[in-house]
Amino acid sequence: MARREPALRGNGWLRLPFWLTYLFLYAPIAVLVVMSFNRNKTPYSWGGFSLDWYGRLAENSSLRTGLVNTLIVALGSTALSTVLGTLLAVGLARHTRSRVLDALSTLPAILPDLVLAIGLLVFYSAIKMTLGLHSVLVAHTVFGMAFVTAVVRARLGHADTSLEEASQDLGATPYTTFIKVTLPTLAPGIVAGALLAFTLSLDEFVIAFFTHAPSQPTLPIVIYSMVRFGVTPEINALATLLLAVSFTVVIVAQRLTKLTEAL
Numbered sequence: 001m002a003r004r005e006p007a008l009r010g011n012g013w014l015r016l017p018f019w020l021t022y023l024f025l026y027a028p029i030a031v032l033v034v035m036s037f038n039r040n041k042t043p044y045s046w047g048g049f050s051l052d053w054y055g056r057l058a059e060n061s062s063l064r065t066g067l068v069n070t071l072i073v074a075l076g077s078t079a080l081s082t083v084l085g086t087l088l089a090v091g092l093a094r095h096t097r098s099r100v101l102d103a104l105s106t107l108p109a110i111l112p113d114l115v116l117a118i119g120l121l122v123f124y125s126a127i128k129m130t131l132g133l134h135s136v137l138v139a140h141t142v143f144g145m146a147f148v149t150a151v152v153r154a155r156l157g158h159a160d161t162s163l164e165e166a167s168q169d170l171g172a173t174p175y176t177t178f179i180k181v182t183l184p185t186l187a188p189g190i191v192a193g194a195l196l197a198f199t200l201s202l203d204e205f206v207i208a209f210f211t212h213a214p215s216q217p218t219l220p221i222v223i224y225s226m227v228r229f230g231v232t233p234e235i236n237a238l239a240t241l242l243l244a245v246s247f248t249v250v251i252v253a254q255r256l257t258k259l260t261e262a263l
Helices: 012-035 052-057 061-094 100-108 113-126 134-158 161-169 174-203 206-211 219-227 235-260
Strands: none
Touching: 012 235, 052 235, 061 100, 061 134, 061 174, 061 219, 100 134, 100 174, 100 219, 113 134, 134 174, 161 174, 174 206, 174 235, 219 235
């Protein structure tokens, strides 16, 4: 018996809301990318194609300093988030059955950034901790760890526990089983979680704004200080580069997550 196609497939006009939604989401981003190649200094009128603004990014010392600070924070928080998030995911999946602890593990990812930022700032003040790149790094680790935990937990849900049981039955210690059996099984999820944490830290503004030292701004804060005086093609060029990096990392993380679900 022939399979009947849904009646909606023949009505092209019913797809209009779908395409309008995508247009609403991505038209501003497309305009930003196009205007980053604008020769005209005024970002609101097209003056011809040019790559000059990308070259000028390297000449801006504030942007270079912000980029270095951002990379230090992003790489450091990613490393800590990956280690702590993986251990937390394994502990929750293998050694506890508490829904409360499960909920608390993802709470930093659910809380509004403003609430988390204020809470961290109050905590730093209570323990008399000075602000700097280290305070931003710790703050980014807090919410990055929640995302890593969620991704690794998803991988653990598809993992075959019989391999770990067989390893222990053959005389392997829990440590050896974790290193040689559990970690290789979780590797796609761990890498995907690490890439996601890196992307989030790279673009994060609100928490960094509350927890950074004025003398050590991250790149999003430098960009914020520049756009207060108006958007320029230089800012568009920088935003385009950040968009390309974030898009690439998210795609790779998504592919690894699909691989995790398929294994």
